[in-house]
Amino acid sequence: MTGGNGNRAPVAIEVRGLVKNYDEVEAVRGVEFEVATGEVFGFLGPNGAGKTTTINMLCTLVTPTAGSARVAGHDVVKERTDVRRNIGLVFQDPTLDNYLTAVQNLRLHAELYGLQRDVVAPRMRQVLEMVGLWERKDSPVGTFSGGMRRRLEIARGMMHSPRVLFLDEPTIGLDPQTRRSIWSYIAELKEREDITIFMTTHYMDEAEWCDRIAIMDNGEIVALDAPETLKAQVGTDRITIHTEDNDAAIAALKDRFDVDARISEGAVSFGVPGGEEFVPRLFAELGVPIKAVNVSRPTLDDVFMSYTGTTIRDAEEDAGKNRNRMMMQMMHGGRR
Amino acid sequence: MSTTTARPAQSQTPLVQVAVPPHSIFSELRAMRIVWRRDLIRFVNDRIRMLATLVQPLLFLFVLGSGLQQLSSASTHGVNLKTFIYPGVLCIAVMFTAMFSAASIVWDREFGFLREMLVAPVRRSSIVIGKCFGGATVACTQGVIMLLLAPLVGVPYSLALIVGVFSLQLILAFTITAFGVMIAARIKQMQAFFGVMQMLVVPMFFISGALFPVANLPGWLTFLNRIDPLTYAVDPMKKLVFSTINISPEARRVLDPGVTWFGWHVPALVSVAVVLGLGLVMLGIAIWEFSTTE
Numbered sequence: 001m002t003g004g005n006g007n008r009a010p011v012a013i014e015v016r017g018l019v020k021n022y023d024e025v026e027a028v029r030g031v032e033f034e035v036a037t038g039e040v041f042g043f044l045g046p047n048g049a050g051k052t053t054t055i056n057m058l059c060t061l062v063t064p065t066a067g068s069a070r071v072a073g074h075d076v077v078k079e080r081t082d083v084r085r086n087i088g089l090v091f092q093d094p095t096l097d098n099y100l101t102a103v104q105n106l107r108l109h110a111e112l113y114g115l116q117r118d119v120v121a122p123r124m125r126q127v128l129e130m131v132g133l134w135e136r137k138d139s140p141v142g143t144f145s146g147g148m149r150r151r152l153e154i155a156r157g158m159m160h161s162p163r164v165l166f167l168d169e170p171t172i173g174l175d176p177q178t179r180r181s182i183w184s185y186i187a188e189l190k191e192r193e194d195i196t197i198f199m200t201t202h203y204m205d206e207a208e209w210c211d212r213i214a215i216m217d218n219g220e221i222v223a224l225d226a227p228e229t230l231k232a233q234v235g236t237d238r239i240t241i242h243t244e245d246n247d248a249a250i251a252a253l254k255d256r257f258d259v260d261a262r263i264s265e266g267a268v269s270f271g272v273p274g275g276e277e278f279v280p281r282l283f284a285e286l287g288v289p290i291k292a293v294n295v296s297r298p299t300l301d302d303v304f305m306s307y308t309g310t311t312i313r314d315a316e317e318d319a320g321k322n323r324n325r326m327m328m329q330m331m332h333g334g335r336r
Numbered sequence: 337m338s339t340t341t342a343r344p345a346q347s348q349t350p351l352v353q354v355a356v357p358p359h360s361i362f363s364e365l366r367a368m369r370i371v372w373r374r375d376l377i378r379f380v381n382d383r384i385r386m387l388a389t390l391v392q393p394l395l396f397l398f399v400l401g402s403g404l405q406q407l408s409s410a411s412t413h414g415v416n417l418k419t420f421i422y423p424g425v426l427c428i429a430v431m432f433t434a435m436f437s438a439a440s441i442v443w444d445r446e447f448g449f450l451r452e453m454l455v456a457p458v459r460r461s462s463i464v465i466g467k468c469f470g471g472a473t474v475a476c477t478q479g480v481i482m483l484l485l486a487p488l489v490g491v492p493y494s495l496a497l498i499v500g501v502f503s504l505q506l507i508l509a510f511t512i513t514a515f516g517v518m519i520a521a522r523i524k525q526m527q528a529f530f531g532v533m534q535m536l537v538v539p540m541f542f543i544s545g546a547l548f549p550v551a552n553l554p555g556w557l558t559f560l561n562r563i564d565p566l567t568y569a570v571d572p573m574k575k576l577v578f579s580t581i582n583i584s585p586e587a588r589r590v591l592d593p594g595v596t597w598f599g600w601h602v603p604a605l606v607s608v609a610v611v612l613g614l615g616l617v618m619l620g621i622a623i624w625e626f627s628t629t630e
Contacts, residue, residue, distance in 0.1 A: 059455060084457035085356040095448040099378050111370035112456035113356050114363035123352040156452075161354040192351060 012037045012164050012196035013058065017067035020053050027053040029219040030067065035196060035212075037163075040186075042210030043200040044300070046315035050219040051200040052092065055168050058198070059089055072163045085113070088162030090153045092169045098142035102133055102152055105141060106159055113160040127155035130192075131185050147178035154185060158193065165189075167199035171206065183209055202312060204300040213300075215307055217315065222307040227300060234298040234306050237275030240267045241282070242292040249288040256285050264311050271302065359457060367458040371466025372473065375437060379474045386478075389436060393429040393482055396421065397489065400547075413587030418489040420591055423573040424546025426501055427566070429482040430475040430509040431541065435533050437471030438516020442529045445520075460626040464517060468619055471513030472506055479505035491581055500576045507608060508569040511615030512537075518618045521625035540566045545574075551593030562597065565614050568607035571595045575604050 013035035020028040028050040035041040043051045056062040058071055060080045069076045072086035096105050103124065110120045128134040131151035141149060150170065157165055170186070171179040183206065190197060199210070207213045207227060214224040223230055243249040249268050253259045261270035272278045275295040283290060296302075304312050357363065379386065401418035408417050444450040453463050483501050486493060516533065523529045543557070544566035553561060561567050571594060578592045595602045 061451075061455060081359050081457045084455060085359070089455055091448065091451060093448045093451075095452040097374070097378075097444075097449045097452075098447065099381060100374070104377065108370050108374060109452070109456075111366050112453065112458060114360075114366055114457075115354055115356065119352055119354050123354050126352050159354070160356050 010037055011035070011070075012039070012072060013041070013198060014070045015054075015058070015067070016069070018054065018057060018064050018069055019066040020050075020057060020062060021065045026219055028057070028064075031214075031216075031219075031221050033214055033221060033224060035164075035198060037196050038194070039211045040190060040197045040199070040209065042207045042213040043198075043216055044202070044204070044207045044213050044304070044312075045200075045216035046202055046312050049216040049315075051202075051216055052168055054216075055166055055198070055200060059087055059166055060084055085160075086163045088157035088160065088165040090150070090157045090165070090167045090170055092172055094149055094153065096141045096149060096152060096156075099140060101138050101140050102128065102144075103137045105152065106156055109156050109159050115160055123159060123161075127158050130158070130188065131155045147174050147181070150174060150178075150182060151185065154182070154189075158189065161193065162195065164196045164198060167197065169200055169202070171201070171203065179203075179206070204304070204312065207300050215304055217304075217308045223303065230303045231298045231300065234271065234302050236271035236273050236298065236302075237278075238269060238271050238296050238298065238302050239275050239278065239282070240264075240269045240294045240296075241290050242267050244289050244291070249286065249290075252286050252288050256287075257281075262309075264305075264314060269305075271298075271306070356457060364458055364462040367456060367462040368466035368469070371453065371463055372470040375440070375467070375470030375474055378440075379477070385436065389433045389478055390429075390481060392432055393425045396428065396547075397425045397482075397485070401489070411590070413584060413590060415583050415587050415591060416490055419491060419577075419581065421547055422486070422489045422491060423577040424544070424570055426479065426482055426505065426573055426577070427508060427544070427546055427570050428541055430479040430505045431512050431537065431566075433475040433478045434471050434509040434512035435516050435537055437474050438467075438513050438520055439526065439529055439533070441467065441517055441520040442523060442526050445524060446526060454626070461623040464619065464623045464626055467517055468510055468513045468622075471516070472510040475509035475513070476502065476505050479509065491577055494580050497576065497580045501573070504569065504573055504576065504608065507612050507615065511565070511569075511611050511618065514615045514618040514622060518622040518625065521622055540564050543567070544570045545595075546570045549591055549593055550595055562595065565611065567595060568602075568610040571602070572604035572607045 011034050013033075015031060015033050017030045017032060018028055019026070019030050031050075031054060033041075043054065045051055053062065057064045058069055058076060060076050060083050063077060071083045074082040074086065076083050097108070100108070106124045106127070107120065110124070115123070124137075125134060128137055131154055133148060133152055133155065136144070136148070141152065144152065154167075154170065157167075167186070171182050174182065186197065186199075187209070189195065201207055210227065212224065212226050213230070214221045215230075216222070225233075241249065246263055246268050250261045250263070253261045253268070253270060257272075259270050259272060261268050263269070279293060279295060282293070301311055304310075308315065397418060401416075401421055405417045412420055441450065444453070454460065456463075480502065483498065483505075486497065491497070519532055520529060523532060543560045543564045545561055546566075550558075550561055550567070550571070574592050575594070578588060583591075595607065
């Protein structure tokens with residue numbers, strides 16, 4: 001690790017009873033957590049769970065309805081400018097000026113943040129090299145691919161050496177290969193710079209990168225721990241079966257094994273301890289023809305399911321139905 | 337330090353230590369300057385826009401001016417119609433460009449860049465002021481091009497003309513940009529913004545007297561003319577341009593009767609103060625609008 005800054009707070013983010021209401025909608029309903037300095041902390045949950053609203057409150061863009069939060073030792077309502085000096089932001093939606101070059105975008109950022117002039121050029125080179133864009137530094141951002149833009153946003157977010165870096169869905173809309181490369185940049189960042197990273201994602205596999213994750217559903221934190229601990233808490237293996245008659249299979253599972261199963265993504269899914277030993281009994285005693293069976297160790301998906309009663313994908317579909325109408329209104333006449 | 341990813345070349349370079357200095361007046365000024373400069377950089381890169389915004393004033397001046405000349409020669413006392421509408425054209429040249437500059441705030445919001453500026457550790461007022469000066473500067477470069485055409489419409493160059501017209505254009509451009517930024521704070525979509533601006537700015541331009549003398553108008557039009565802020569930019573511009581050309585007193589009386597308030601001739605300086613004052617008030621409203629967060 002680089003840098004041994006002695007006088008920094010051990011707690012990078014401290015959130016107490018944070019609430020945000022929009023008219024009648026309770027977007028965030030009293031969340032509480034702490035993030036230690038140097039930690040990679042993840043917010044996991046379906047779209048519409050309140051992750052972005054929480055991030056917006058932490059980075060002073062949205063004023064909380066109730067509760068308080070301190071970021072890098074400063075109150076997000078009373079010491080807005082101090083919070084802003086100490087945080088870097090990478091938003092879900094692009095915030096680059098496409099008509100300017102990569103260097104012009106970074107220089108603009110350096111000026112807005114009032115960085116010392118003599119360190120601007122070397123720092124710019126450092127962050128651009130870190131994300132592999134040094135060779136393209138003089139190209140207009142408009143000519144960049146989606147992945148390159150996101151990398152440039154990360155570089156810009158790091159430009160002023162923030163103590164806390166917020167990444168709101170840093171890999172959304174990117175192909176798997178680019179997602180992997182973004183993650184390797186973030187991992188390297190954590191190695192090189194003395195920084196706390198707060199991120200949101202709705203990709204389960206990405207949450208594995210975090211030291212700790214908070215699972216958010218419906219504006220509330222339903223679980224908070226290290227990914228491994230959360231998975232261990234589930235305690236059961238997940239068995240997924242495809243059958244001719246899912247409803248009959250669920251009834252039979254309840255009847256013969258006293259197991260609560262539910263339909264998820266078109267298959268019958270349930271958790272049992274010792275899944276591999278359970279499969280032979282299942283074939284022998286279920287009485288409903290089974291077409292295919294899958295046994296898996298607990299994943300974050302199972303953690304999510306055990307806390308919310310639904311898979312993250314199903315939760316998004318439900319949320320999506322309600323959101324579609326809103327989206328149509330938002331998109332009307334505007335382009336995103 | 338353990339390197340999980342293979343990027344040996346950079347691991348050797350020492351980390352450049354950067355610190356964001358505490359908030360001060362200098363950081364505000366730097367923020368203002370970079371917002372202003374960004375408008376200039378983008379304007380210089382955008383040659384098409386530069387040309388496009390020149391089309392409208394040139395149309396008014398040469399097409400409308402030459403075309404209507406045949407009808408109006410009897411009533412302009414020998415003064416070329418192009419000369420007569422030149423002060424008005426000097427005003428619209430900066431008006432429409434200033435409007436475009438303000439529109440870029442809506443654009444920035446749609447494409448996300450506004451957020452980058454709004455989360456910076458500086459006051460919103462610095463961003464808004466930088467933006468208004470940026471719009472005013474860009475508009476004035478257009479204004480200067482129109483100013484250079486003066487001899488083509490029978491107005492000779494003089495120091496008073498150049499300094500006077502430029503200052504008036506600067507003030508007008510600033511006010512229009514502030515007006516646009518004030519509107520842009522509330523309107524989130526480009527089409528809606530241009531709709532509102534067209535609805536307000538085009539009538540303001542026509543009513544202002546840029547294309548006709550403002551005396552002896554029908555009552556309703558006189559009323560609208562006197563409450564139109566643009567009137568107070570066009571009137572001193574007319575006085576200034578007409579003071580540098582040689583025309584009969586009779587023609588001057590007909591073509592440049594001047595704005596009156598209940599029979600009182602409004603002096604040019606008062607008119608300018610009205611425009612500048614309005615600009616400052618709108619700037620204040622724009623700052624207030626951008627400073628209130630959700």
